[in-house]
Amino acid sequence: MKEKRFLPICRQDMEDRGWDTPDFVYVTGDAYVDHPSFGPAIISRVLEDAGFRVAMLPQPDYKSAEAFREFGRPRLGFLVSGGNIDSMVAHYTVSKKKRSYDYYSPGGKAGKRPDRAVIVYCNRIREAYGDVPIIIGGLEASLRRFAHYDYWDNKVRRSILVDSRADLLAYGMGEKILLRIAELLDKGVPVKKIHDVRGTVYLTNPDDKLHYEAVGGFSYDELKSDKKRYAEAYKLQYLNQDAISGKAVTELYDGKLLVQNPPMPPLEREELDRVYALPYLRTYHPSYEKDGGVPAIEEVRFSITHNRGCFGGCNFCALTFHQGRTVRSRSIASCVAEAKQIAAMPDFKGYIHDVGGPTANFRHPACEKQLTSGVCLNRRCLAPTPCKNLKSDHSEYIQLLNEIQAVPSVKRVFIRSGIRYDYMLADKSPAFFRKLVTDHVSGQLKVAPEHICDNVLALMGKPSVGVYERFKETYFRYSKECGKEQYIVPYLMSSHPGSTLNEAVELALYLKRNGIRPEQVQDFYPTPGTVSTVMYYTGIDPLTGKAVYCTDDYHEKQLQRALLQYNRPENADLVREALVRCGRTELIGRGKDCLVGYGKHTPVPPARPGISKLNSGTRAKRGGKPVGRLGNTHSPRSKAAAADKRKPNGSKNRKKGR
Numbered sequence: 001m002k003e004k005r006f007l008p009i010c011r012q013d014m015e016d017r018g019w020d021t022p023d024f025v026y027v028t029g030d031a032y033v034d035h036p037s038f039g040p041a042i043i044s045r046v047l048e049d050a051g052f053r054v055a056m057l058p059q060p061d062y063k064s065a066e067a068f069r070e071f072g073r074p075r076l077g078f079l080v081s082g083g084n085i086d087s088m089v090a091h092y093t094v095s096k097k098k099r100s101y102d103y104y105s106p107g108g109k110a111g112k113r114p115d116r117a118v119i120v121y122c123n124r125i126r127e128a129y130g131d132v133p134i135i136i137g138g139l140e141a142s143l144r145r146f147a148h149y150d151y152w153d154n155k156v157r158r159s160i161l162v163d164s165r166a167d168l169l170a171y172g173m174g175e176k177i178l179l180r181i182a183e184l185l186d187k188g189v190p191v192k193k194i195h196d197v198r199g200t201v202y203l204t205n206p207d208d209k210l211h212y213e214a215v216g217g218f219s220y221d222e223l224k225s226d227k228k229r230y231a232e233a234y235k236l237q238y239l240n241q242d243a244i245s246g247k248a249v250t251e252l253y254d255g256k257l258l259v260q261n262p263p264m265p266p267l268e269r270e271e272l273d274r275v276y277a278l279p280y281l282r283t284y285h286p287s288y289e290k291d292g293g294v295p296a297i298e299e300v301r302f303s304i305t306h307n308r309g310c311f312g313g314c315n316f317c318a319l320t321f322h323q324g325r326t327v328r329s330r331s332i333a334s335c336v337a338e339a340k341q342i343a344a345m346p347d348f349k350g351y352i353h354d355v356g357g358p359t360a361n362f363r364h365p366a367c368e369k370q371l372t373s374g375v376c377l378n379r380r381c382l383a384p385t386p387c388k389n390l391k392s393d394h395s396e397y398i399q400l401l402n403e404i405q406a407v408p409s410v411k412r413v414f415i416r417s418g419i420r421y422d423y424m425l426a427d428k429s430p431a432f433f434r435k436l437v438t439d440h441v442s443g444q445l446k447v448a449p450e451h452i453c454d455n456v457l458a459l460m461g462k463p464s465v466g467v468y469e470r471f472k473e474t475y476f477r478y479s480k481e482c483g484k485e486q487y488i489v490p491y492l493m494s495s496h497p498g499s500t501l502n503e504a505v506e507l508a509l510y511l512k513r514n515g516i517r518p519e520q521v522q523d524f525y526p527t528p529g530t531v532s533t534v535m536y537y538t539g540i541d542p543l544t545g546k547a548v549y550c551t552d553d554y555h556e557k558q559l560q561r562a563l564l565q566y567n568r569p570e571n572a573d574l575v576r577e578a579l580v581r582c583g584r585t586e587l588i589g590r591g592k593d594c595l596v597g598y599g600k601h602t603p604v605p606p607a608r609p610g611i612s613k614l615n616s617g618t619r620a621k622r623g624g625k626p627v628g629r630l631g632n633t634h635s636p637r638s639k640a641a642a643a644d645k646r647k648p649n650g651s652k653n654r655k656k657g658r
Helices: 011-016 039-049 087-091 117-129 138-143 160-164 175-186 227-238 269-276 286-291 295-299 332-343 369-373 395-405 421-426 431-439 454-460 465-481 501-513 531-538 554-564 569-581 639-643
Strands: 024-028 054-058 077-081 134-137 148-150 155-157 168-170 200-204 214-219 248-253 256-260 303-305 354-356 444-450 487-494
Touching: 024 039, 039 054, 039 077, 039 138, 039 175, 039 269, 077 117, 077 138, 117 134, 117 138, 117 160, 134 138, 134 160, 134 175, 138 160, 138 168, 148 531, 160 168, 160 200, 160 256, 168 175, 175 269, 214 227, 227 248, 227 531, 269 332, 303 332, 332 395, 354 395, 395 431, 421 431, 421 465, 431 465, 444 465, 454 531, 487 501, 487 554, 501 554, 501 569, 554 569
Parallel strands: 024 054, 024 077, 077 134, 134 168, 214 248, 303 354, 444 487
Antiparallel strands: 148 155, 168 200, 200 256, 248 256
């Protein structure tokens, strides 16, 4: 059997393999981790399997072009990725403060990649080798492929293909895209002539004939200055992200036409099985051992990804723009084979940490129609209510979990990826719900209701709070029936478009009534490629054209966040200020319904009627009536929160990229 080896990361490694030059040099903003949860590992192994020589250049010194000459000029070109997440998200918090820790760097050390890594790397490559072919991909390139609002610059930036001066951009999941590009380059086709590959974006002359029917034609000059046109352009992009129904989408840049070809069809089951059977080492390169390894591996080392794509359709999530809304999954045999590999690892303790993906309990497309006609353009599969054509069936997922559980040395199998509880409730059989509660929860189940006000949930693309209440009641009932004391950790979000201080107050009251004290709250983070980010920038819901209340005022965001953690002493002044602003001073005091006590030096004015005063940073006035108070749900109170205030029930590790 051929020995598994890491791909070359330096010239000596390359020469030890007997290579004079690689076909591709893969530049990435992450440390080199050869695990199928990392995009660069998958793409490099897929190309290697097809016979191409790939050298890895992880986190090169970007201050000069010298590091990019490590392997010499590659025969076919450079592949460039910012890493598993956008480099700006990796570097900055939602309050734009510099992060001190980088999960994708050796030892967690920050500063190993530049801001806007894809652009910087491409510019250095051009300095080193001039017109060498450059293909960019990964999340950073994929989500910035059109003119996009950039939260950190607070303006609309050009397509990253324009700013990076790369030749091609591969968006979405890139296995078939990169293989096709590699085959064409290997045949001698100039990179400037590769215009027909699905899943790619390129620049051409406006009068050139296109290979696919196209829509769009918005110019960057109008998009950067006209918010209404920006929202219209995004809607057109959103509606053409399906491999079956999608058309090409164009934009104009100073006499050049940017063309996004229709998406590449997703990998089918047999193709996915082949990808995940490639010879991954399942860990970081040994050169990082001296630094303590790469922290990101800990979350996925003993986990299995069984699916791709998500038809959940959350507006704040970029999955629609990257992996797409059609779900595909690996075979049970493929996942069991990976479980056996994990079980054979010397440091395996008997626990599979996750059998999941973008959404853990999706195994197949939402309905049969998606296979022939593509996803629906005028509605969602689950929200506000499940589509009548939705196929909610967990039987295959149950079989998958059972067979992994039966692998020798496996003691337990957990599910830690996101669960769509509305999809669970749509299943007529309670078998999976009962199995989840009985076998696959390690005391606490993390789910994402995100909010409790239906007007905010609608803008998030989430089901109403009533669905969450029904799930919660069933979860605790099943837990009691199987003799287990288990809890729910809800993910919550503040300051999402549509949320005023009034909605934040209602959410705080809900948390108080239910004994929930979240340790962490996610403030809405406007990242490229999402519907919610377009709302934040324009004050318009791009899918409906309706005005949406949004705030970019930092202090109001602090107030909303503080309300969700009203019980913390350090938040008391902010909570009082928020309650005064929206005329809810009856919630200040010592009463059982009060959120905060009187301050020693804070005069409390009488209650004032009306809704939250809009700050100067808001873009669209809130419409409709004030949000009414929610009644007590009588849901089981968290014993951890009630019995020990030092250990409140709440989210400890917010999932990245959400």
